[in-house]
Amino acid sequence: MQFTLDDEPRFPRGKRSGIGIIGCGHIVQTAHLPAYEKYGLNIVGVYDISEQAMRTVQQRFHVRHAFASVDDLFASSDIEVVDIATHPAERAGLILKALQAGKHVLSQKPFALDMHTAQELIQEAERRHLTLAVNQNGRWAPPWRITTQLVQQGAIGEVLAVTHLFDTRFEWVTGTVFDTIPHWAIYDYGLHWIDSIHCWLADTPLTSIRAREYRTPDQPMESKADWGMWCEFVYANGAHAMIRSVGCSQTQRDGHPFWLHGTQGIIRGSILGKGNDFVELERDGISSRYPLKGQWFPDGFAGTMGELLCAIEEDREPYHSARHTLRSLQMTLAACQSAEHNGEVVPYEEMKR
Template sequence: MDLAQILLAAQPHVPAHYRPGIGIIGSGGIVRGAHLPAYQKYGLNVIGIYDIQPAATQAAQAQWSTLRIFETLDELLDNPDIEVVDIATHPAQRVELIQRALAAGKHVLSQKPFAPDLSTARMLVTEAEQRGLLLAVNQNGRWSPAWRVATLLLQQQAIGSLLAVTHLFETSFAWRPGSPFDLIPHSTTYDYAIHWIDIIRCWLEDYQLSNVRAQEYRTPNQPLESKSDWGMSAEFSYQHGVRAFIHCIGGTETSRQGHPFWLHGTQGTIRGCALGNDFIELERDGVFSRFDLKGSWFPDGFAGAMGELLSAIAEQREPYNSARHNLLTLEMTLAACQSEDADGQPVAFEEVPA
């Protein structure tokens, strides 16, 4: 596959002749700022939306004039025109909403993480499979342009075998105090870094994870009223010395925020940046190939996640972002949180509570 073919393959895909009705549960900032723009851009069939706060749904309707506002959850779930439900609420409500949507016979795309623990996650996976329905997770970062190109390059062995994956966050969580995210335990890891944990899970799919160690900390410039730690670091150790690292500096003061990453292999290096100052380049045999990326994580990554679910429904297969595939991401995330609770002590992977 040449550079042009890789860029084409990296674009979000939606099935050409399948546009099922989509109902959205939740109408927060992420829905109005990413879900709806993505679905509009790619011509998806959004029927309507439900949220417990009427003002939120009215704001969504202002963006999408034909969007129907459902007065109750049952009204949305009972609508025969809706085949797929997009659950975009905070974590505490997701499990019940997934179960109700499945009971109503709907395929589901759930915001991440889709369950608070592994036993609940496995229960949801089993329930969906027994009902013959697809349950996918909105790990939209898998379709962020730079990460998607990196995934395709790895699949072609462009840099040989992986030696290490390294991620750095140059970002600020100054927006978090006073928001619901500030109240989520291990918010930086569990709600934010889970995207980076997930892409590590994808890139190191064929490697055996041995243990996880992680720490979280308050940055020196973090205000006293901020409850969740802004800084974190995590190391995922695989067999034969392969490592993956995440280092988050959550209090940066820079106008060039971004999330640079490096993939070092036995035959070359991939370096890039996602979610700010996006780029990606491949270095091999002293030759540098830089990709002219199309689109951005917000909103195109969100179209990628929903598009993959729709494609899987149309093709009667498991989606790449299925809840079953996402079990390992959740397990790795919970292991990191467990290590943080133990002040960075390594957690052997088989010891993660199920």
């Protein structure tokens, strides 16, 4: 079988909309702006409560404006899209203000801390005929992007099982802001992997979720966030998805292998490794490995912004719209709820609350 596969970001054919960025922290400096610079996007200006961070970004990436306030950024007629890359607690309020200012929004994930707020923001964007997208940049990470296209084109038939493994070591988290985030491995880090499961089993009714978090035996006393966890997602037709975080791996081949088993084949791959990323399809006794043209960082971040800009130009809903990613948020919050009760099953009806 022949498949149409392309893991590169796509951008509008017409003019590039002006982009304003709120938040000039590590992720903006190492991913957002390198991606936007690489693909020639139109960055009008930035704002951050830290003037030093803002000036550093302005000088390093030759950004035209460093705004004195977030209101000044919202007031700029040159800005059509606002990229919100702040800490989670501030995002919902900034999204609302951006929508009220008539701006399209790309929000870092998660775009809300609870389902009620998420629904309200989606309704506000739709009421104003504006686009609210979520920076689920893992969807454009090359191995996952190719995998999604293979699934959508029926390469393995019906998806029966998804398995993710974090074959890595989380000692880098100790002493960082991530170390203080409740349910960090699920809520912040694991959300990308949960979102991938949502994309690959999107039309299959979900029935229940379980999750557990635990400290690994060699985890240092000063670290706060659990390095070990697992999440289990059960579907009405018997399909099953699992994420397992080892978190204490001593491997030098650091990575995140994954497997999709279907009725007609298997997809194997690995992501976010040290030069070990790949994706391979096995079907009818033949294995095919596909070339990857980019990397999650920074190309995945170009993918999210490019898809948003294309959706605006083409007057359609983007693939990573807040409405489409709502199930991923719902699944993540349910997994956190289960982890708080040591792996207790959370039925789908409770997830919707």
